[in-house]
Amino acid sequence: MSRTRPCGPEITRGRLQKACQFLDAASLVHDSTDDHGDHPDAYVTLCVHAGIAAADAICCARLGRHAQGDSHNEAIELLRGVDKISAKHLGALLGMKSKAAYGYTPTSDDDRKRAARAAEALLETARRMSAG
Numbered sequence: 001m002s003r004t005r006p007c008g009p010e011i012t013r014g015r016l017q018k019a020c021q022f023l024d025a026a027s028l029v030h031d032s033t034d035d036h037g038d039h040p041d042a043y044v045t046l047c048v049h050a051g052i053a054a055a056d057a058i059c060c061a062r063l064g065r066h067a068q069g070d071s072h073n074e075a076i077e078l079l080r081g082v083d084k085i086s087a088k089h090l091g092a093l094l095g096m097k098s099k100a101a102y103g104y105t106p107t108s109d110d111d112r113k114r115a116a117r118a119a120e121a122l123l124e125t126a127r128r129m130s131a132g
Helices: 009-031 040-063 072-080 084-102 109-131
Strands: 004-006 065-067
Touching: 009 040, 009 109, 040 065, 040 072, 040 084, 040 109, 065 072, 072 084, 084 109
Parallel strands: none
Antiparallel strands: 004 065
C-alpha cells in the first residue's frame, strides 16, 4: 500500500512554487556555461526535483494527496491514476535520479534533453491542473 500525505491548496501552491524554483535554477545552471557541459549532473538533478515537486502538485490538485515515502514506483502509480503521460515523464526523471545524483559517470546530452522535456511537461500539467 502506498504511503501518501493529504494536501490542500496551500501545499499544492507550495509544491508548484518549488517545481518552478527548481526548473528556474536548472535553467541558470544550463545557461551559466557556453557549452552547457560543465554541470550536467546538477542540471539533471534539478530537473528531477522540479518534476517530483510538479508531480506532487498534480496529485494534490486532483487527489488531495501526494506520495510520501521511499518508493518511486508508488509515486509513479499514484500519478498514473491522474495522468498517464505525466506518470511516464516522472518515471523517466526518476530513472535518471541515481545516475545524476549519486553515480560516477556524467549524464549524457540525451539525458539532459529528456530531463528538461519531462520536467517542463510536468510543470505545465501542474500549472494547468492547479488552476482548474
